[in-house]
Amino acid sequence: MASPAVTSTDTLHRSSFSAKARSTSSNAVSTYAAESRRTRRALLLGVAVVTLLAVVSMFVGVTDVSLPALLSGDPAAWEIFWISRLPRTAAVILAGMAVAVAGLIMQLMARNKFVEPSMVGTVESATMGILVATIAFPSAALFAKMGIASLFAVAGTWLFLTIINRLPSRNTLLVPLVGIMLGGVIGSITTFFAYRYDLLQTLNTWMIGDFSGVIRGRYELLWIVAAVTAIGYIAADRFTVAGMGADFTTNLGMNYKAIMRLGMTIVALISAIVVTTVGALPFLGLVVPQLVSLFFGDNLRRSAPLTAVTGAGLVLVCDILSRTIRFPYEVPVGMIMSVLGAALFLILLLRSQRKEASRPRA
Secondary structure (H helix, E strand, O other): OOOHHHHHHHHHHHHHHHHHHHHHHHHHHHHHHHHHHHHHHHHHHHHHHHHHHHHHHHOOOOOOOOHHHHHOOOHHHHHHHHHHHHHHHHHHHHHHHHHHHHHHHHHHHHOOOOOOHHHOOHHHHHHHHHHHHHHHOOOOOHHHHHHHHHHHHHHHHHHHHHHHHOOOOOOOOHHHHHHHHHHHHHHHHHHHHHHHOOOHHHHHHHHOOOOOOOOOOOOOOHHHHHHHHHHHHHOHHHHHHHOOOHHHHHHOOOOHHHHHHHHHHHHHHHHHHHHHHOOOOOOHHHHHHHHHHHHHOOOHHHHHHHHHHHHHHHHHHHHHHHHHOOOOOOOOHHHHHHHHHHHHHHHHHHHHHHHHHHOOOO
């Protein structure tokens, strides 16, 4: 039988432990609620900024489409607005949102923050698919060509993931280096056949993002990527778990391979549709998830809406610059994004190296 002194000590320890557990749980709940409020405020601010940029975007261009002209009922101004300005702004927002979220999913699947679809061979594979469809089935419908491009994009993504899973080391810089080399090989093969069939000029239109050809009736395919992006958001928790590894996912009773297949399909569909419609948007899927992760963490459920809004805002800024930097002429938006994205990528890369160098060595 325990003595009264021992029983009193055990009770005191249990009470202390319970108090600490309640305090820790209360702090965790308070921290989560504070982060959720901060994320909602940032999201509302982001939506307001994107709305303002979208309004500016609809009134930038060679043809005079001003608010007074629209309010006065000018038929020419309204025609340009409905046929060109509104579809172009919608295409910019849809493509920016989708590519940024695809980059976020790609980084979780590869478990590396320095990869995106245009750096691991996915976009190059989609371009090869479009080229194959153009050569083999020149009279095929756009949906058929997009389907072939999606199959090639899935194959390219699967090949990249297979290669990095066989690497002896998951070094932060080795994974994107392998992706760049794979993309280079696929791009070289595509360029060779484009040269053989005199399709180099057509190939360039897919490799460089450009919204100048977007008008009503030529961008509606991008609404499909909005639906695909929504599916990615619904499955956000599964991708977050899969990003922790196959063993962890399997121990939670989830099908790791099925989640990876879903992720590859989403990334491939977004890449194929965006490349088919407006061309490749370099670095977008790389820098936007990184920037959002720096300030709001890695939880996909919370960061996906912010990533989508930030992606749309960044492409809107680049598109407005592409139309004003040599006004009245226009440069491809892919050119602006390459310069801006490369600069941001180098900053993030150097920041990561300084962070690793400052860690204490064992």
